[in-house]
Amino acid sequence: MLLNQKYEIFPTKEQKEILERWLYYCRHTYNSALLDKQRKYKQSKESYGQTDMQKQLVLDKQTYPFLQDMPSQPLQEVFVRLKKAYENFFHKNTKYPKLKKHKEYNSMTFPQFGFNSEGHRFAMSFSENGNLYNTKIGEIGILLHREIEGKIKQLIMKRQGTKWFAIFSVERQASPVQVDPSNxxxxxxxxxxxxxxxxxxxxxxxxxxxxxxxxxxxxxxxxxxxxxxxxxxxxxxxxxxxxxxxxxxxxxxxxxxxxxxxxxxxxxxxxxxxxxxxxxxxxxxxxxxxxxxxxxxxxxxxxxxxxxxxxxxxxxxxxxxxxxxxxxxxxxxxxxxxxxxxxxxxxxxxxxxxxxxxxxxxxxxxxxxxx
Ligand SMILES: [Zn+2]
Known part of the structure; x- marks a missing residue:
């Protein structure tokens, strides 16, 4: 099962601007995928799924080269969020997904972290100094006030007010029974x-x-x-x-x-x-x-x-x-x-x-x- 461990990170002023920009690109991608999906449905009642969104993103990257300034994984993960929003709407009676405003879109997800099996870095990993590292943003200071327990499966970078946090989803030994958070x-x-x-x-x-x-x-x-x-x-x-x-x-x-x-x-x-x-x-x-x-x-x-x-x-x-x-x-x-x-x-x-x-x-x- 996955548990979250949250740590404050300390981006410099320049790094904060980069993170804000990445977040903006994610939100923008989310909103345009939502609009595309709605348009497609109105026009032809056809579904517009993650594969279609991925294809559109490839085209968007050619039209808007600045989208290539950020790692592509968090951009693609946006479609998973959109899918979840629709699933929640259909199965859990939440509101119909709508366009996200600046204030409502505060995090991006790196679905992989660390190194792959061949030893290559994923988009986000730890540097030799123990900081967060990505080639496009450099090293971001992190305060690991508590040991990370378990294997890191993904990283969410989250803005809260003026602060930024790294939330690691770590895998702990699976329980035989599914735990129930409502209890x-x-x-x-x-x-x-x-x-x-x-x-x-x-x-x-x-x-x-x-x-x-x-x-x-x-x-x-x-x-x-x-x-x-x-x-x-x-x-x-x-x-x-x-x-x-x-x-x-x-x-x-x-x-x-x-x-x-x-x-x-x-x-x-x-x-x-x-x-x-x-x-x-x-x-x-x-x-x-x-x-x-x-x-x-x-x-x-x-x-x-x-x-x-x-x-x-x-x-x-x-x-x-x-x-x-x-x-x-x-x-x-x-x-x-x-x-x-x-x-x-x-x-x-x-x-x-x-x-x-x-x-x-x-x-x-x-x-x-x-x-
Ligand atoms: Zn109070």
Whole structure:
């Protein structure tokens, strides 16, 4: 199955102009193919398919030589988009395809990436410096903040506002069952509650566990006051050990049950890709994080999702608690602020609930091909 991984790229001013021009050529090709198709249908009721469009493109390239300034694959891929737009119209009840305006056409697709089997570069590939490379535009800087997991099948270059992004569609091991993106859930794990789900459900840390953990803490304090090696010390060590294994078994049991239920009820589960090792270094957070067993929870989820034919997606945690899940507005807030109040759209949500929805959206963005 294909998943998207998105990275910001940093074209120079000149490169931005080239990318804008390429996008313009793509949009222009899309619109003229659409008009040709409509005209043909009005005149003779004949269909006008991808092969006809390809032929027309060859002619257009002779009439408008500037079309040859850009790689031809993204230009040809335009016809795939048009075909999809018609399919969606016929089968999914979307609107009839119409001409695209500048604002509505923001991406181009390179259906191949890297090197072919003979070692030749496709239109887009990585340079030796690890940047994006094409002969007509040169090297474009890219920030690979996260490892690309899997084999790159295609690249979408996308304009968002004034920024540009590279979206790689990577192939991961196929699931035995087709995953269902409409049955997806985002999970925000936290310190206050164990987790908040994007359907609004909150999962508390079980009370019995908190009680046992308090008892364990006390037993550990008592141990620290005993004289090392004394018989009382050894007695207390055993007590601590017993309590410890009880707590850890009960915690595991809780994590198993919770992850089982979530994996069973959802086809796609999205969590944050937290670097637990780094977070545990922060001493204030460390106790509750290691106690909550987030890392273990995530591993259990991954395993159980796979077993059920579902999918676990890990997303970057940046801004998930700051951004408004309703309108995208960024609302800066410190850890102590528990409610998300958006100054732009006015929505008021529990902080973690808002985050869980953002996590879900980020995950779905990886799952669906965004053009
Ligand atoms: Zn908002």
């Amino acid at each position: 997806a859930i985002g999970i925000d794990v936290g310190l206050h509650k164990f987790a908040v789900l994007s359907n609004g459900q909150e999962i508390e840390n079980p009370r019995f566990l908190r009680k046992k953990e308090k008892a364990l803490k006390k037993a550990q304090q008592r141990l620290s006051k005993k004289k090392r090696g004394s018989s009382n010390y050894i007695k207390q060590v055993n007590k601590v050990r017993q309590l410890h294994s009880k707590v850890s078994n009960q915690r595991k049991d809780f994590l198993h049950k919770t992850s089982y239920r979530i994996a069973k009820d959802n086809s796609v589960v999205v969590v944050e890709n937290l670097n637990i090792r780094n977070m545990v270094k922060n001493s204030k957070l460390s106790k509750s994080i290691s106690d909550a067993g987030w890392g273990m929870f995530r591993n259990m989820l991954a395993y159980k999702c796979e077993k059920n034919g579902g999918l676990l997606i890990k997303v970057e945690p940046s801004y998930t608690s700051q951004d408004c899940s309703e309108c995208g507005n960024r609302v800066e807030k410190s850890l102590s602020i528990r409610t998300h109040v958006c100054s732009k759209c006015g929505i008021v949500l529990d902080r973690d609930y808002n985050a869980s929805i953002n996590i879900l959206h980020k995950g779905l963005e990886e799952l669906l091909v965004t053009t």
